[in-house]
Amino acid sequence: MLAKHLDKKYDTPEMDKQPSRNGYGEGLVEAAKRDTRIVALAADLTESTRTLPFAEAFPDRFVQVGITEQSMASVASGMAAMGKVPFIASYAMFSPGRNWEQIRTTIAYNQSNVKIIGAHAGVSVGPDGATHQAIEDIALMRVIPNMVVIAPADVHEARKATLAAAKYEGPVYIRVGRSNTPIVTTAESPFEIGKAVVMYERTEALSADVAIVVTGTLLFNALKAAQALEARGIGTTVLHMPTVKPLDTEALLRVAREYKGMVTVEEHQRVGGLGGAVAEYLSEVHPTKIRRVGVDDVFGQSGEPDELVEHYGMGVEGIVRAAELVQG
Amino acid sequence: MHYLTSKEVQSLELKANQIRQSIIEMLVAAGSGHTAGPLGMADIFSLLYFKVMQHDPKNPLWSERDRLVLSNGHICPVLYATLAHAGYFPLEELVTLRKFGSRLQGHPHRTALPGIETSSGPLGSGLSQAIGMALAERIDNPYSSKYVYCITGDGELNEGQVWEAALLAGKEKLHNLIVIVDRNGIQIDGYTKDVMPLEPLAEKFEAFNFDVQEVDGHNIRAVNDAIGKAQAVYGQPSLIIAHTIASKGVDVFERDFRWHGNPPGKGPEDRVPKDKQAEVALAKLRTLAGLIAKEDIS
Secondary structure (H helix, E strand, C coil): CECCCCCCCCCCCCCCEECCHHHHHHHHHHHHHHCCCEEEEECCCCCCCCCHHHHHHCHHHEEECCCCHHHHHHHHHHHHHCCCEEEEEEECCCCCCCCHHHHHHHHHHCCCCCEEEEECECHHHCCCCHHHCECCHHHHHHCCCCCEEECCCCHHHHHHHHHHHHHCCCCEEEECCCCCEECCCCCCCCCCCCCCEEEECCCCCCCCCEEEEECHHHHHHHHHHHHHHHHCCCCEEEEECCEEECCCHHHHHHHHHHCCEEEEEEEEECCCCHHHHHHHHHHHHCCCEEEEEEECCCCCCCCCHHHHHHHCCCCHHHHHHHHHHHHC | CCCCCHHHHHHHHHHHHHHHHHHHHHHHHHCCCCCHHHHHCHHHHHHHHHHHCCCCCCCCCCCCCCEEEECCHHHHHHHHHHHHHHCCCCHHHHHHCCCCCCCCCCCCCCCCCCCCCCCCCCCCCHHHHHHHHHHHHHHHCCCCCCCEEEEEECHHHHCHHHHHHHHHHHHHCCCCEEEEEEECCEECCEEHHHHCCCCCHHHHHHHCCCEEEEEECCCHHHHHHHHHHHHHCCCCCEEEEEECCCCCCCCCCCCCHHHCCCCCCCCCCCCCCHHHHHHHHHHHHHHHHHHHHHCCCC
8 A cells, every 4th residue: 555645646647757856956945045054066067966046046155166076075075164064966976976085085084064966876867878877876875984875766855855964964965866757755745864764555464575675766666566566465565765874774674574575676786775785784683585676786878767777677577576586 | 464573483493393303203102104294394384373374272163263274184293293382282192193092193083183174184185175165264254364274295286186176276266275385396106206297386376377486395484475475365376385305304314205104213224224213303303493592583
């Protein structure tokens, strides 16, 4: 059964789609109206990262650094040292891809209050191909102490994550996508850093077979997979974890104890991301049979977003197959 | 511009000498660390912390302070020694350098020790951070008289990030930013001219729209005058190429790149045997202090 806080147009012909990056643009302007400490930096990708509305509304608080992702991370650290709350945005491949050490030393080790927005994350970047498809960024950010890692499901959640990051004291990484993503949540549905949300509850008549744990824009596919599984008599729940770090261990342990098996789903390498985090935690406290859905140690390629997600096994059928394997 | 009396110069030279002695003692206690850079920059640190910069050792986070970003974090013994002599923390703590549990980490950690503005060590990121500070200050107060000083090594200028940052400093016309390059001509693998030639260095930064000056980094009055001029520059960031002598003050260590990353006791032996290096260095510095104190400044 779908959670009540989902968008009513879910899976109807009227269902809206938007890139999750739009939520960053909206949230940033909204947060900046309330908090004059907020500044934003862009590295020649002002429009496509959706920093442009902020730059137009607050030109004195916007810094165009040119194509200098490494310097941008450290400039933001310097601004944070003076009491600003900087948001830096580029494509995830370049930030945190290219400037990882600057983020580690000058932002995280410094405990700088900098927010890092990695846009165009995942293979769903599409035609640009493998060079622009960041599928390692969660792993890169997750290993750094002090870093919060968030992968919002859709435009609403990206907006809420941006607002929450602005209020949170410390470094935060938010990954957002380029392509149109089904709008599953609403402006009102719950979001809190570090909290997982049940998005699909098992039909009571069915046994507790599979828990799907998902992060980011594949939430729609995870929900569709749950519905398909339940139609085949496999009792399923979907736990949505927009925050990969800190991991909501309480929610995770609850479903691990209740369900026979678990499937993790993310638009990321199968190693080092959400699946890695979940497996690391549960193997120590409650060994659980887990299958990890994600890109299997290969690079992406050009194509349309949906066909790439399907090709790399992250479509609805891919999730269903993984669930059948884990509960069988 | 702050004029220095002869007595002030003498006093700053003596302070630099004390800082150098502390550096030797710290490095010997640590058994590892960098010698050449810290000794070479002692005169400039003495001038900055005991004359030029607005700061308050009793209130390290004073909001009106000038900021110093040490980009070449490996020369931190000179920063630590200067901060201790200025009263940020007890002098006795200096010998905990690089030890387990010490606030004096092998490379500076912002949250560990009062007076440290930023963590550094990985080279090339300090200029960007200093630019961020200068930008933030200008957003809050376009007429600010606070300055951000950024100390960089010359070898460090090999890093691409420095030039990314230099583009931005020029673009943003950050006249509240003053960069001081420790031009001692050495880096770990050898002389900078061999590892990666930098010249013409002044012209490079001028091409990035910096106001550039070159000074003798051990002539305290000359450095003070250069900083005074840099403060007066409008509409451009400033950069001072301070020509320094690696290991300055201990003549038997001077100008040898092999002293870059070795402490006394573990350095090259051609001029002093290892077991005499610490003792000789301290004796030479004490003799030098005596000579400075005796100078006729009437």
